[in-house]
Amino acid sequence: MSVAKEAEIANAKYAASFTKGDLALPPQRKVAIVACMDARLDPARALGLEEGDAHVIRNAGGRVIDALRSIIISQQLLGTREIIIVHHTDCGMLTFTDEVIRDKIRADLHQNVDHIAFLPFGDLRQSVLDDVKLLKESPLVLDVPITGYLYEVETGKIIKF
Amino acid sequence: MSVAKEAEIANAKYAASFTKGDLALPPQRKVAIVACMDARLDPARALGLEEGDAHVIRNAGGRVIDALRSIIISQQLLGTREIIIVHHTDCGMLTFTDEVIRDKIRADLHQNVDHIAFLPFGDLRQSVLDDVKLLKESPLVLDVPITGYLYEVETGKIIKF
Numbered sequence: 001m002s003v004a005k006e007a008e009i010a011n012a013k014y015a016a017s018f019t020k021g022d023l024a025l026p027p028q029r030k031v032a033i034v035a036c037m038d039a040r041l042d043p044a045r046a047l048g049l050e051e052g053d054a055h056v057i058r059n060a061g062g063r064v065i066d067a068l069r070s071i072i073i074s075q076q077l078l079g080t081r082e083i084i085i086v087h088h089t090d091c092g093m094l095t096f097t098d099e100v101i102r103d104k105i106r107a108d109l110h111q112n113v114d115h116i117a118f119l120p121f122g123d124l125r126q127s128v129l130d131d132v133k134l135l136k137e138s139p140l141v142l143d144v145p146i147t148g149y150l151y152e153v154e155t156g157k158i159i160k161f
Numbered sequence: 162m163s164v165a166k167e168a169e170i171a172n173a174k175y176a177a178s179f180t181k182g183d184l185a186l187p188p189q190r191k192v193a194i195v196a197c198m199d200a201r202l203d204p205a206r207a208l209g210l211e212e213g214d215a216h217v218i219r220n221a222g223g224r225v226i227d228a229l230r231s232i233i234i235s236q237q238l239l240g241t242r243e244i245i246i247v248h249h250t251d252c253g254m255l256t257f258t259d260e261v262i263r264d265k266i267r268a269d270l271h272q273n274v275d276h277i278a279f280l281p282f283g284d285l286r287q288s289v290l291d292d293v294k295l296l297k298e299s300p301l302v303l304d305v306p307i308t309g310y311l312y313e314v315e316t317g318k319i320i321k322f
Contacts, residue, residue: 002243002306002308003190003191003192003215003243003245004243004245004306004308004321006190006209007208007209007210007245007319008319008321009209010208010209011207011208011209011317011318011319012318013209014206014207014208014209014317015316015317015318018316018317018318020201020317021314021315021316021317023200023201023314025199025201025251025253026200027200028200029164029167030164031164032198037193037216037217037218037231037235038186038216039184039187039188039189039212039213039214039215039216039217040181040184040186040212040213041212042205042210042212044203044205044206045175045205045212046172046175047168047171047172047175048167048168048170048171048172048174048175049168049203051200051201051202051203051206052200052201053200054164054200055198055199055200056198056200056219057198057219057220057221058217058218058219058220059218059219059220059228059230059231060218060230060231060234060235066227066230066231067220068277069220069221069227069277069278069279069280070198070220070221070227072262072266072274072277072279073221073253073254073262073279074198074221076262076265076266076269077253077256077257077262077265078253082163082164082165084164084165084168090186092186092234092238092239093234095238096238101233101234101237101238104237105233105237105301108237109300109301111300111301113233113301116229116230116233117230118230118233118234119230139270139272140266140270140272140274145163145165147163147165153182153184154182155176155179155182156172156175156176156179156181156182157172157173157176157179158168158169158172160165160169
């Protein structure tokens with residue numbers, strides 16, 4: 001069975017006991033989370049978020065430069081006034097370089113993706129610090145509290161940097 | 162209290178009963194979800210995902226063009242072989258145009274963002290169909306099952322398009 005079909009069955013159960021149909025569009029806790037897409041990280045469960053609480057932006061690595069369009073919309077149109085960044089241990093972004101993935105796509109898909117920056121990194125602590133700094137210095141991002149964490153996939157804990 | 166501080170408290174509880182420290186890096190169900198960042202949508206709860214199951218990529222609108230870097234990494238390096246797209250009713254992307262947000266940023270932040278496409282849309286059904294089509298036609302995306310849904314924030318239900 002496709003995951004889509006399984007998701008439809010799971011969703012029917014979710015909807016059957018759904019009681020949150022009157023939540024407002026703007027996030028109630030006025031926060032935007034930027035986190036990695038990693039399957040082992042569930043930002044809602046790991047950070048205690050309920051439906052309606054927070055914008056959750058996720059991409060490969062939880063890189064903020066790739067989240068900038070969403071962060072601007074979140075702040076300018078939907079009123080969020082805090083940002084939380086979550087990278088994590090054992091991240092796939094530690095395992096390759098732009099050259100590696102570009103070569104693979106050239107070989108396997110016969111496509112040139114030299115124009116795409118895949119944003120891998122070599123140091124977890126530094127990747128969090130770099131992303132906090134990038135947002136703090138961006139003239140497109142409001143001067144709001146920005147906190148960076150490393151999530152440990154081995155323990156479920158977040159560590160603040 | 163900042164949401165970051167509240168998240169640290171919630172995370173301590175999550176970590177105290179954490180039992181999933183040995184999950185593998187590649188998503189177990191070999192699927193990548195692309196969903197809107199909207200606060201009312203929790204993809205894990207709404208679609209029945211557990212930690213370790215799926216890559217979850219989220220941005221303003223759940224637009225796939227803005228998820229392409231992550232989708233390529235998900236497929237090429239981490240083995241996902243299905244894509245699920247989730248847009249939703251009452252989306253913020255229905256409420257503005259590129260001109261509106263560019264004008265606001267010029268007025269409020271004194272910055273020119275004419276180079277950023279904010280990817281708003283005027284029709285929910287069409288936005289899902291457009292994003293499914295874009296991935297199906299992209300030479301950078303593998304020929305895998307791609308399913309597009311509209312999530313109803315009023316009912317918790319997903320509708321397949």
